[in-house]
Amino acid sequence: MYKDYRTLTDISGPLLIIDKVKDIKFGELVEIFLPDNSKRRGQVLEVNRSTALIQVFEGTSGIDIDQTKVRFLGRELEIGVSLDMLGRVFDGLGSPIDGGPSIIPEERLDISGAPINPTARNYPNEFIQTGISSIDG
Numbered sequence: 001m002y003k004d005y006r007t008l009t010d011i012s013g014p015l016l017i018i019d020k021v022k023d024i025k026f027g028e029l030v031e032i033f034l035p036d037n038s039k040r041r042g043q044v045l046e047v048n049r050s051t052a053l054i055q056v057f058e059g060t061s062g063i064d065i066d067q068t069k070v071r072f073l074g075r076e077l078e079i080g081v082s083l084d085m086l087g088r089v090f091d092g093l094g095s096p097i098d099g100g101p102s103i104i105p106e107e108r109l110d111i112s113g114a115p116i117n118p119t120a121r122n123y124p125n126e127f128i129q130t131g132i133s134s135i136d137g
Helices: none
Strands: 003-005 008-012 015-018 028-033 039-048 051-056 069-076 078-081 107-110
Antiparallel strands (some): 008 015, 015 051, 028 039, 028 069
């Protein structure tokens, strides 16, 4: 379920500060609806009680504090992946920028990936020489 807010309090560079938010999480995607009906995307960088800091991917020019609506999407950034991506060039949101055809994803993956369980890793048994005497001993 989407949550819409019109409680922007500040704009600084590519960042928006929005107040009176509830149940927002770090990394959550947002859509920003400007007064001219254009839409931009962003991501929550920080949440502090009822205030959220949002990075706007396409910049903040033209955003009006009083007339802009922010929609929290309740999910993190995902990227569509497929073997057709090999050798291609993409922007930061995963869209091709090399002039080639669009990618038809076989699967959508969270860009943060799954957390690694530290107890499941193999314990290092061999000495790794770094060449730094204070580390090597």
